[in-house]
Amino acid sequence: MxxxxxxxxxxxxxxxxxxxxxxxxxxxxxxxxxxxxxxxxxxxxxxxxxxxxxxxxxxxxxxxxxxxxxxxxxxxxxxxxxxxxxxxxxxxxxxxxxxxxxxxxxxxxxxxxxxxxxxxxxxxxxxxxxxxxxxxxxxxxxxxxxxxxxxxDLFSFRYEMIQKDSMEGTVVGGNIRCLLKLAGTPYWPDMNGKILLLESLGGLVPQMTAYLNQLKQMGVFEQINGILLGTFTKMEEEKAYPSMPELVKRYAGKELPIAKTNEIGHNTNAKAIVIGQKMNFTKFS
Known part of the structure; x- marks a missing residue:
C-alpha cells in the first residue's frame, strides 16, 4: 500500500x-x-x-x-x-x-x-x-x-531579460524587506555568483530606494551574477515612478543582468521557485 x-x-x-x-x-x-x-x-x-x-x-x-x-x-x-x-x-x-x-x-x-x-x-x-x-x-x-x-507546472514561469542577455547562478533571496533582516547575521547567504530574487507586497519608491541602497552599500551588486525581479504589488498597483526595474538599474548599474517575471511574488496566481537551485535565464529572440 x-x-x-x-x-x-x-x-x-x-x-x-x-x-x-x-x-x-x-x-x-x-x-x-x-x-x-x-x-x-x-x-x-x-x-x-x-x-x-x-x-x-x-x-x-x-x-x-x-x-x-x-x-x-x-x-x-x-x-x-x-x-x-x-x-x-x-x-x-x-x-x-x-x-x-x-x-x-x-x-x-x-x-x-x-x-x-x-x-x-x-x-x-x-x-x-x-x-x-x-x-x-x-x-x-x-x-x-x-x-x-x-x-x-508550478515551477515554470515566464520572464524577460530587461538588461543583458543571460545570467546563471544559484537562486537566493525572496521578499526584499524580509531578506534584509538577515544582513549582519550568520544567516545572510553568500551572494557570490548568485541570482538574487527580489519581490515585495508593500512599499513604494522611498522604501525600495532604501532597500536597494542597503544592498549596494553591502557590496551585493558586485558579488551576484544577476537579479530576478518578481512582482512588487503596491508599486505596480499604484504605477509608482520610477518603477522598480528603473530603480534597480539605477542602483545596481548597467552591467548586471536583470530579468523580470510577473509570476513570482505575493499575487494569488504566483508560481513557485526553489531557493538554492541553480538556474539559467536567457533572452528569447
Missing part, C-alpha cells in the same frame, strides 16, 4: 487570527482532496498579540516535523514580521539530514535563506494558501502536477 503524502502546516511568523479557522479547514480539506495527509503544528493561532507561541515553541513546532521521517513537505501558512526570531533555536544539523522540504513566502524568506546558508538545503518560495485563493483551480492543477507527478 502506498504511503500517504504526509505534510505539515505551521506558522513561524505572525499567528493566524482565530477568524481564519474556517479558511484553514478549507485548506486542509483541499490538500486532502489532492491526496495529501496534512497535519497542523502546535503553534498556529494567536495566543498573545501576534504570537502563536514563543520563539522557542514555534521553532520546536517546526523541528518536530523535520524530525518526522514521514513528513514530505512543511507548508508555512503565515507571513508578517516575526519569523526571524526562531532562527537561533533551529537545529540545522537535523534540518540538513531531513528529507522534508520547507515551503513559505514573504517573511519566511528569513527562514528559507537561513536554511540554505546553514545547510545548503533547498526550500520553496510559495504560499500554499494560494490553493484556496482567487486562482484556486489553476493553482491546484499546477500544484498537483508538480507535487504529486513531478512535472514542472
Amino acid at each position: 502506498k504511503k500517504p503524502n504526509k505534510t505539515a502546516l505551521i506558522s513561524c511568523s505572525n499567528a493566524q487570527p482565530r477568524a481564519n479557522s474556517e479558511k484553514l479547514t478549507v485548506l486542509k480539506t483541499t490538500l486532502s482532496s489532492l491526496g495529501l495527509l496534512p497535519v497542523f503544528g502546535d503553534c498556529i493561532y494567536e495566543k498573545e498579540s501576534v504570537f502563536s507561541g514563543t520563539a522557542k515553541e514555534r521553532a520546536e513546532s517546526l523541528m518536530s516535523f523535520y524530525r518526522d521521517p514521514e513528513i514530505r513537505a512543511i507548508f508555512d501558512i503565515s507571513g508578517g514580521d516575526i519569523a526571524n526570531e526562531i532562527l537561533p533555536y533551529l537545529d540545522y544539523d537535523v534540518i540538513a539530514k531531513s528529507s522534508a522540504v520547507f515551503w513559505g513566502y514573504s517573511d519566511l524568506t528569513t527562514v528559507i535563506n537561513a536554511i540554505f546558508t546553514k545547510t545548503g538545503k533547498q526550500s520553496v518560495l510559495y504560499q500554499v494558501r494560494n490553493l484556496i485563493s482567487l486562482h484556486a483551480q489553476e493553482q491546484k492543477a499546477n500544484f498537483s502536477a508538480s507535487f504529486l507527478e513531478g512535472k514542472p
Whole structure:
C-alpha cells in the first residue's frame, strides 16, 4: 500500500487570527482532496498579540516535523514580521539530514535563506494558501502536477531579460524587506555568483530606494551574477515612478543582468521557485 503524502502546516511568523479557522479547514480539506495527509503544528493561532507561541515553541513546532521521517513537505501558512526570531533555536544539523522540504513566502524568506546558508538545503518560495485563493483551480492543477507527478507546472514561469542577455547562478533571496533582516547575521547567504530574487507586497519608491541602497552599500551588486525581479504589488498597483526595474538599474548599474517575471511574488496566481537551485535565464529572440 502506498504511503500517504504526509505534510505539515505551521506558522513561524505572525499567528493566524482565530477568524481564519474556517479558511484553514478549507485548506486542509483541499490538500486532502489532492491526496495529501496534512497535519497542523502546535503553534498556529494567536495566543498573545501576534504570537502563536514563543520563539522557542514555534521553532520546536517546526523541528518536530523535520524530525518526522514521514513528513514530505512543511507548508508555512503565515507571513508578517516575526519569523526571524526562531532562527537561533533551529537545529540545522537535523534540518540538513531531513528529507522534508520547507515551503513559505514573504517573511519566511528569513527562514528559507537561513536554511540554505546553514545547510545548503533547498526550500520553496510559495504560499500554499494560494490553493484556496482567487486562482484556486489553476493553482491546484499546477500544484498537483508538480507535487504529486513531478512535472514542472508550478515551477515554470515566464520572464524577460530587461538588461543583458543571460545570467546563471544559484537562486537566493525572496521578499526584499524580509531578506534584509538577515544582513549582519550568520544567516545572510553568500551572494557570490548568485541570482538574487527580489519581490515585495508593500512599499513604494522611498522604501525600495532604501532597500536597494542597503544592498549596494553591502557590496551585493558586485558579488551576484544577476537579479530576478518578481512582482512588487503596491508599486505596480499604484504605477509608482520610477518603477522598480528603473530603480534597480539605477542602483545596481548597467552591467548586471536583470530579468523580470510577473509570476513570482505575493499575487494569488504566483508560481513557485526553489531557493538554492541553480538556474539559467536567457533572452528569447
